[in-house]
Amino acid sequence: METESTNGHGPKSGRMSNELIKALIDNYRQNHLNAINETLGINDAHSIWFDLPKLKKFIAMIEEEAGKNNPDLSEEDLGIRFYYAAYPKEENWHIMSSHPIAKEYAERHTLVMIPTVKRTDEKGETHHYDFNYSESNSSINLALSARRAPEDDGVMGENNGQLIPPSNSKVEFF
Template identity: 70%
Template structure:
């Protein structure tokens, strides 16, 4: 039997044992989620769902824009970083004006997906840098803690949170 292929982050198969999935999710809910709920006095989101067409469109946009700006970039160079994030409190909801979502999400967890590009530094170490494919070339748009304001970088977070959504269809 052939050994499962791996990368620097573990198995590449896209499969995990059911009991490991349950354990990891339970660890989050029993520790982090409970602490958040108790500290903030809310019932925070414990999952977020994205429809497949939206994810495919997001990935296609990353690939298309990256190729326009830096034609020698390969699929293996690109990735997506998932940032943990939180919606503003209701009293600051005007921050969401340009990105309208339901006020039911106020104060809850979300994810923000940002494209990354793999680059090797002078010491030969590989880094996955956040980038904005909409400006110049990837080499010139590495965000990597530079600060400054970028207008409308590629990013996605329009998924459905649970709660406030009904967890009836969740397995874990």
């Protein structure tokens, strides 16, 4: 039986079997996580949790900002790209001054969520561009960051979730 898909990248229903989830997570832990922990000599995070109100607020911000710049955008034009990221070493923690996170997160994995918008380029190809994507001489210039105050160098993004570890993994099923 063929699975219905919205974009060729998975089922439309948003459901996965426990067996598949466990296999994918085990693959990560046995390969990538072990290699990271052994190479860096740390106990890296293997999951991150975000509360639902924070996610809803972030999605509402995306929709609001997109609507300000282009009221013709539909929900299907918007998305979120999840970038893999890592916190700095403790000795470089000063770069976190504008985004207060506990130092116990030093060197651990995190995710950074960046809003995206679907656009068709000059070749007629459709892509999902980061909101703040801008390329000189390009017909695609989203520049949603232009609405920021001049003193604000922040880009719309989110990463303030709870990492496990350092938080307790007793709450995880996988």
